[in-house]
Amino acid sequence: MKKLGTRLAVKVIAFFLALGTGVGGFWASLFILSQWDTLWTGVGYYSSNSCSQYMENRMVQVEELARLLQYQAWEAPLSYLDQQRLGDLKYALDGSRTNFCFTIRRNDTGALVYSNLGEGMTVESSVHTVLRDSIAVTYNDGGERRKDYFVWNGEKQFYLLYVVLDDGTEQLLTPTDAATAAQYGYTFNGNSWDYNQAQDSRLLYTELAIEYGVAYPLSVHDEFWDSAQDFSEYARYLPSLAVLTVVLDASCVLVCIYLCRVVGRRPGQSGVTLNRFDRIPLDLLVLLEIWIVILLLTGGDPMATALNANGPSTDVVVGLALTSSGIGLCLLSFLLTLMTRIRSKVLWTNTLVWRLIQVLGRAVRNAAHSWPLTGRIIVLFLLYLLGTFLTTLTLVLIPVYQGLVLWLLCRWAIQWHRVRQGTDHILGGDPGFKIDTRGLYHDLAQHAEQLNDLGDTISQAVDQRIRSERFRAELITNVSHDLKTPLTSIINYVDLLKKQPIQNPQVQSYIEVLTRKSQRLKKLTEDLVEASKASAGTLPVHLERLGMVQLVQQALGEFEERFAQSNLTVVTLYPEEEVWIMADGHHLWRVIDNLLSNCNKYALEGTRVYLEITRQDNTAVFSVKNISRQQLNIPPEQLMERFVRGDTSRTTDGSGLGLSIARSLTELQHGQFALSIDGDLFKATVTFQLAPPPEGEAEPQLPPPA
Amino acid sequence: MYTILICDDDRDIVSALDIYLTSEGYRTVKTYDGLEALAAVDAQPVDLILMDIMMPGLDGIRTTAKLREKCNVPIILLTAKSEDADKVLGLNIGADDYITKPFNPIEVIARVKSQLRRYTSLGGKSGASENPQLLANGGIALDDSAKSVTVDGDRVNLTPLEYNILHLLLKNPGRVFSTSQIYELVWNDPSLGSENTVAVHIRHLREKIEIDPANPRYIKVVWGLGYKMEKL
Numbered sequence: 001m002k003k004l005g006t007r008l009a010v011k012v013i014a015f016f017l018a019l020g021t022g023v024g025g026f027w028a029s030l031f032i033l034s035q036w037d038t039l040w041t042g043v044g045y046y047s048s049n050s051c052s053q054y055m056e057n058r059m060v061q062v063e064e065l066a067r068l069l070q071y072q073a074w075e076a077p078l079s080y081l082d083q084q085r086l087g088d089l090k091y092a093l094d095g096s097r098t099n100f101c102f103t104i105r106r107n108d109t110g111a112l113v114y115s116n117l118g119e120g121m122t123v124e125s126s127v128h129t130v131l132r133d134s135i136a137v138t139y140n141d142g143g144e145r146r147k148d149y150f151v152w153n154g155e156k157q158f159y160l161l162y163v164v165l166d167d168g169t170e171q172l173l174t175p176t177d178a179a180t181a182a183q184y185g186y187t188f189n190g191n192s193w194d195y196n197q198a199q200d201s202r203l204l205y206t207e208l209a210i211e212y213g214v215a216y217p218l219s220v221h222d223e224f225w226d227s228a229q230d231f232s233e234y235a236r237y238l239p240s241l242a243v244l245t246v247v248l249d250a251s252c253v254l255v256c257i258y259l260c261r262v263v264g265r266r267p268g269q270s271g272v273t274l275n276r277f278d279r280i281p282l283d284l285l286v287l288l289e290i291w292i293v294i295l296l297l298t299g300g301d302p303m304a305t306a307l308n309a310n311g312p313s314t315d316v317v318v319g320l321a322l323t324s325s326g327i328g329l330c331l332l333s334f335l336l337t338l339m340t341r342i343r344s345k346v347l348w349t350n351t352l353v354w355r356l357i358q359v360l361g362r363a364v365r366n367a368a369h370s371w372p373l374t375g376r377i378i379v380l381f382l383l384y385l386l387g388t389f390l391t392t393l394t395l396v397l398i399p400v401y402q403g404l405v406l407w408l409l410c411r412w413a414i415q416w417h418r419v420r421q422g423t424d425h426i427l428g429g430d431p432g433f434k435i436d437t438r439g440l441y442h443d444l445a446q447h448a449e450q451l452n453d454l455g456d457t458i459s460q461a462v463d464q465r466i467r468s469e470r471f472r473a474e475l476i477t478n479v480s481h482d483l484k485t486p487l488t489s490i491i492n493y494v495d496l497l498k499k500q501p502i503q504n505p506q507v508q509s510y511i512e513v514l515t516r517k518s519q520r521l522k523k524l525t526e527d528l529v530e531a532s533k534a535s536a537g538t539l540p541v542h543l544e545r546l547g548m549v550q551l552v553q554q555a556l557g558e559f560e561e562r563f564a565q566s567n568l569t570v571v572t573l574y575p576e577e578e579v580w581i582m583a584d585g586h587h588l589w590r591v592i593d594n595l596l597s598n599c600n601k602y603a604l605e606g607t608r609v610y611l612e613i614t615r616q617d618n619t620a621v622f623s624v625k626n627i628s629r630q631q632l633n634i635p636p637e638q639l640m641e642r643f644v645r646g647d648t649s650r651t652t653d654g655s656g657l658g659l660s661i662a663r664s665l666t667e668l669q670h671g672q673f674a675l676s677i678d679g680d681l682f683k684a685t686v687t688f689q690l691a692p693p694p695e696g697e698a699e700p701q702l703p704p705p706a
Numbered sequence: 707m708y709t710i711l712i713c714d715d716d717r718d719i720v721s722a723l724d725i726y727l728t729s730e731g732y733r734t735v736k737t738y739d740g741l742e743a744l745a746a747v748d749a750q751p752v753d754l755i756l757m758d759i760m761m762p763g764l765d766g767i768r769t770t771a772k773l774r775e776k777c778n779v780p781i782i783l784l785t786a787k788s789e790d791a792d793k794v795l796g797l798n799i800g801a802d803d804y805i806t807k808p809f810n811p812i813e814v815i816a817r818v819k820s821q822l823r824r825y826t827s828l829g830g831k832s833g834a835s836e837n838p839q840l841l842a843n844g845g846i847a848l849d850d851s852a853k854s855v856t857v858d859g860d861r862v863n864l865t866p867l868e869y870n871i872l873h874l875l876l877k878n879p880g881r882v883f884s885t886s887q888i889y890e891l892v893w894n895d896p897s898l899g900s901e902n903t904v905a906v907h908i909r910h911l912r913e914k915i916e917i918d919p920a921n922p923r924y925i926k927v928v929w930g931l932g933y934k935m936e937k938l
Contacts, residue, residue, distance in 0.1 A: 481760050481786040485716050488808040492722035495811050522808050546930025553885055554927055557905015572902075585929030 007267055011259065015332070018255040022328045023321065025248035032245050035234055046128040046214060050227045055131075055214060058093070058100040063135055065089040066104045066208050069114055070137040074204050099215040099224045101127050107134055107207035127213025138197060139204040148184075150193065158191040166202055256335065264340035272344040278337050282351045285337065289330045296326045369442060415440050419448050426451060431459035472536055480529045487525060491518050527657040530590075534664035539587070541668050545691050546585050547578040548613055548620050555592045556611070559600065567605045568626075573612040579620045581688040587665045591673075594658040595624045595684050602682070604629045615690065623685040632682060636675035659684075708822055709751065711735045713743040713769070714758040714784065723756060726811050727818070740764025744772060752779055754822055756814070759785045759796065767799055774800035780821040784809065806921075816917040820845055820858045841876040844938030846915060846924055848876050857915050867892060868911045871904075875925060875935035884932035908933055 045051055068086045071078055078086070093100070095116040103115040103123055117123065123130050150159040161173040163184050173181045175188040185200030186193045198205050218225050264272035280288075300323035307316050341347045348354050368376055384405060391397040422435030433455060435448040494514045502508055533539050556570060563570055599609050603626035610625040632639075640659045659675065662684075666673040672687040710732045714720050717738065724734045735752065737743045739761050746752070755773070759766035770781055783796045783804040793804050803817055824845060839851040845858040855862045855872065864872065870892045874883065885904040886897035892904075908925060916922045926936050 484786040484807040485719065489716065489718040489722060491808050492719065492726075492811055496722065496725060525808075547884070548930065550884055550932065551930035553902055554905045554929060554933075556902050557907075557909050560902065560906045560909075583930065585931065589927070589929040 011262060014255050014259055015336075018252055018259060018332055019325065019328050021248045021252035021255065022332065023324045025245060025252050026324060026328070027320075028241065028245035028248055032238070032242050035238060045228045045231045046216070048231055050231060051214060051224065054223050054227060055100065055212070058098065058102075059133070059210075059212065061089055061093060062100075062102050062104070062210060062212065065093060065114070066135060066210060067137050069104065070206060070208060071139060073113070074139055076139050076204070097220060098222045099218050099220050100212065100222075101215050102210060102212035105209045105211075107209045110209075113208065123211045123213060126215055128216035130211055130213050133210045133212070134207055135210065136205070136207050140202065158188075159193060161186060161193050256332070259332075259336055260339040263336045264343055272340060274340060274344060274346070277333070278340045278344075278346075279350065280337075281355070282338075282341065282347065283353055284351075285334070289334055292330055293327055296323050296330075299323055365442070373443070412441060412444075415444050419444055419451070422448065423451055426455040426458070431455040431462060469536075469538065472532075473538055476529060476532050476536070480525065483525045487518065487522055490514075491522065494518055524657075527661065531657045531661045531664065534661050534668060537668060539665075539668060541584045541587065543582045543584055543669065545580055545694060546583050546588065548581050548622060548688070549574045549578050551585065551588060552592060552611060552613060552622065555589065555596060558593070559596045562600050563596075563609070566600050566603065568599065568603055569608045571608050571610045573610070573614075575613065575615060578693070579613055579615060580691045580693050581620050582691045583669045583671065583688055587669055591662045591665050591686060592622075594662040595686075598658055598684075599624060599626045602629055603627060604680070616687075618690050619687050620690050621685055621687050623683060625681060625683045628677075628680045628682045632677045632680065636677050639675055639677075640673075662686075707731065707733050708753040708826075709733045709735060710818065711737060711743060711746055711752045711755045711757075713737045713740070713755065713761070713766075715739060715761045716758070719758075719784075722811070723814065726815060730815055730818075732818075740766065740769035740772075743769055747773060747777070747779070753825070754818060755779060755781045756818070757781060757783055759783055759792070767796060770796070770799050770801050780825045782817055782821060810918075813918050820917065823858045841873070843876055843879055843935060844924060846872075846876070848873060855915070862914050864911065864914060865907075867907055868914070871907060871911055872915070872925075875933065879935045879937040882928050882932045882934045887932070 065086070068078065068082055068089070071082075072086075092098070093102070093116050095101070095118060098116075101117055101123055103117065104113040105111060106113060117126060147164040149162050151162065152158075153160050158175065161181065163171045163173060163181075163186075165171060171180075173184075173186070178188060181188065181193070182199060183201045185196045185198070185203075187196075197203055214224055218228060264274065264278070266273050300320060303316050303319045303323070306313075307320070310316075338347070341350060368379075371379075387401055387405075391401040419435055419440075422433060425433035434452050437445045437448045437452075440448060494511065497511050498515065502511075552572070552574075556572070603609055607627040610623075612621075612623045612625075614621050614623075640663050663673040666686055670689070672685075674685045674687070676683045676685075710727050712720050712723050712727070712734055714723075715738055720736050720738065724736060727734050735746050735750065737746050740757075741764050743755070743757065744764075747755075757766045757769060761769075764772075766783055766785075770783070773779070773781065780802045781800065783801045784807060785792060785796065785804055786807045796804050802821055805814060805817060839849060841848040841850065847856045848854075850873065853869065855864055855869065871888060874888065874891055883891075888904050888908075889895070889897040908927075909919070912919045912922050912925050915924060924936055924938070926934055928934055
């Protein structure tokens with residue numbers, strides 16, 4: 001059924017069925033409605049609408065006849081046309097030509113003026129229902145009465161009456177002239193005058209009573225006879241015609257409902273398909289159809305008039321059928337395309353007005369985006385003020401409008417919050433986070449997209465850095481392991497060799513060289529690993545408050561004997577108070593250890609080594625000065641580079657890494673490391689920011705040991 | 707005779723250690739990875755384990771963890787890694803000591819001896835506290851009445867100043883003394899900037915009681931603040 005229902009042929013048949021039943025139902029309904037009384041009042045012909053309509057027409061003639069007859073009775077001069085008219089009326093209303101019966105009597109005396117009944121007949125005896133009416137007839141040959149007028153007397157607070165008499169003279173009347181005024185039909189009512197034309201002596205006036213009705217039974221072939229015939233005929237056929245009308249109308253509605261359901265659907269396709277007709281913009285279509293319908297109605301109007309005047313003829317019936325079919329076609333097609341559009345949700349979008357609004361809106365938005373932000377805000381604020389002004393005038397719209405503005409502001413705030421949260425995500429260690437830019441205001445969306453791009457860049461950089469750092473750390477660990485493992489064997493087996501009973505002094509000296517060089521290799525490996533870790537910055541640093549004097553004293557304790565062996569004298573210059581700095585004790589020890597071993601290795605024997613700690617402004621400066629054994633002909637910057645040594649012969653057991661390690665470690669602790677060379681004077685300084693001394697400096701009293 | 711299990715993926719190191727330990731009179735069991743070591747521990751009673759950290763398959767850290775599930779035999783880790791984090795990890799997982807490569811054979815023997823003595827004769831107990839004159843920490847024992855000091859049972863000869871410094875530090879384990887405090891308390895003189903002598907004396911003391919003076923276990927240098935006796 002569903003398949004059948006969407007097939008094109010079925011739809012076309014249904015369409016024409018709807019059109020035919022619609023047009024037929026329209027005309028049938030029109031006819032039934034025009035015969036409403038006939039069908040539904042259920043009374044006889046004499047009470048029907050058509051009968052009373054014909055009676056009204058006849059009464060118009062009777063009243064005119066009565067007036068003319070009264071003029072004749074007053075012997076007023078009748079014009080030629082009035083006399084002809086009187087004859088025509090008498091002829092038309094003659095009892096032998098119409099079923100309409102009437103008598104005209106004077107209302108005051110009851111004297112018969114005129115009747116169209118035969119001798120001895122009364123209205124009561126000859127008609128179905130007697131109806132009665134009265135008419136007033138006046139006659140004034142001068143016609144001056146209409147010229148009477150009132151004048152307001154402000155002093156006495158009433159109107160003065162000026163009566164114009166037949167000869168054209170005016171007479172002033174006051175309330176005291178009541179008798180005179182009464183002659184002319186006036187009575188004083190306190191401050192003004194009432195007029196009764198029956199009392200006016202200047203006029204001819206009388207009232208006539210008319211009794212009338214339609215003869216029962218009908219005896220003459222006139223309009224009453226014909227309409228009675230029609231009435232009885234319609235009364236016979238109308239019920240079946242009414243049923244037909246209902247059937248036609250109902251089937252039209254049903255077919256239309258069916259068409260509305262299947263319109264736009266095609267067999268084998270889901271959803272609604274628009275045809276060419278449905279693609280015409282709706283407003284254009286509406287105008288077009290209104291224009292066509294107006295044309296058709298204009299064409300149908302004279303045909304309908306002709307039908308009313310002359311009764312049905314082939315030309316008129318065909319013409320009206322075509323016209324009404326055309327209108328039906330327009331309406332039905334409009335209904336169906338409307339349904340299709342609603343179904344596929346293009347009702348508003350497929351209109352010229354909508355497209356125009358879209359184009360304008362886009363243009364305005366594009367223009368607005370290129371404005372500076374402040375300009376946009378000013379324009380928006382002015383628009384807001386305008387809206388406030390307009391809505392304040394209406395009072396009712398104030399909460400609606402302000403609520404709308406508040407809603408928009410809240411929406412902006414929520415979106416801003418979303419962007420903020422996204423930024424927090426990106427900054428808080430999730431640089432790959434993406435802010436959802438759907439539905440954001442234009443500026444925020446742009447900002448969010450830029451943030452997303454930034455996050456991408458950051459996450460790439462972070463990834464790369466993590467990868468390279470991990471690679472470096474792994475390299476250091478692996479190299480150190482791969483170097484140290486064979487070195488361990490070398491050192492151990494050289495030691496085992498040493499323990500063998502070997503008499504050859506040559507071999508013993510060879511083993512001595514092996515021992516020394518393997519120890520040197522061990523030191524080099526350790527320095528190398530330390531240097532790369534220090535410069536990579538991967539070493540953990542725990543800064544704490546340290547006493548620099550204390551540390552240098554401890555270091556000297558470690559070096560005392562070595563300096564003594566090298567015949568070096570240490571001269572120390574400390575301030576009396578401890579110098580507190582923030583540093584990592586272990587790393588700083590390595591720095592000072594390197595500097596002191598440097599002295600031990602390279603200072604000229606028998607000279608003095610100066611160790612000095614001073615406060616300079618906010619810094620603590622530790623300096624080491626010694627006289628170099630070798631001539632230092634390289635710049636100090638180079639000395640701090642890896643594998644550079646002051647002695648080009650490289651005979652001493654240094655790795656050339658000591659100063660480089662010292663500098664890296666110092667910088668890791670946020671200190672500064674500097675070297676200077678003045679002739680043979682070598683000077684190294686390590687500078688740190690001063691830290692506040694610890695609170696509660698008082699040293700706890702301990703009992704001296706026994 | 708103690709049985710020592712050696713475990714290292716480098717066969718030369720294993721045999722070198724074997725030579726040293728055998729010459730010291732220990733019986734050795736040689737293994738070359740963690741799984742072998744676990745099997746060897748199950749197969750025979752072992753008194754001490756010397757084990758490398760970086761080994762293919764089951765590494766030293768995980769092997770230590772597995773061993774600690776079933777026995778409390780002393781474990782000394784050999785490591786090429788010198789990061790403090792690795793050492794801390796090894797000790798936390800249940801190792802008793804560590805030696806960094808490249809190591810000195812004398813140091814290895816000393817540490818093995820120290821661990822064995824504590825494991826067997828002292829039974830892990832730190833010195834008896836009944837005698838108030840007797841101070842002990844780890845392998846160090848100081849008898850104030852006899853004015854004698856022993857390290858892992860061996861008597862150590864100290865000068866009076868060294869003895870007083872050790873006494874002061876042993877009485878307050880974990881506390882940091884600056885050089886001037888030590889000077890004032892031991893020399894009983896106000897410190898007048900000649901604290902270099904304290905540092906020198908402490909270095910001498912370290913050389914006498916520590917196995918590796920550059921890497922002390924008992925008397926730790928707190929750089930920039932002073933010295934302290936590590937609580938063991």
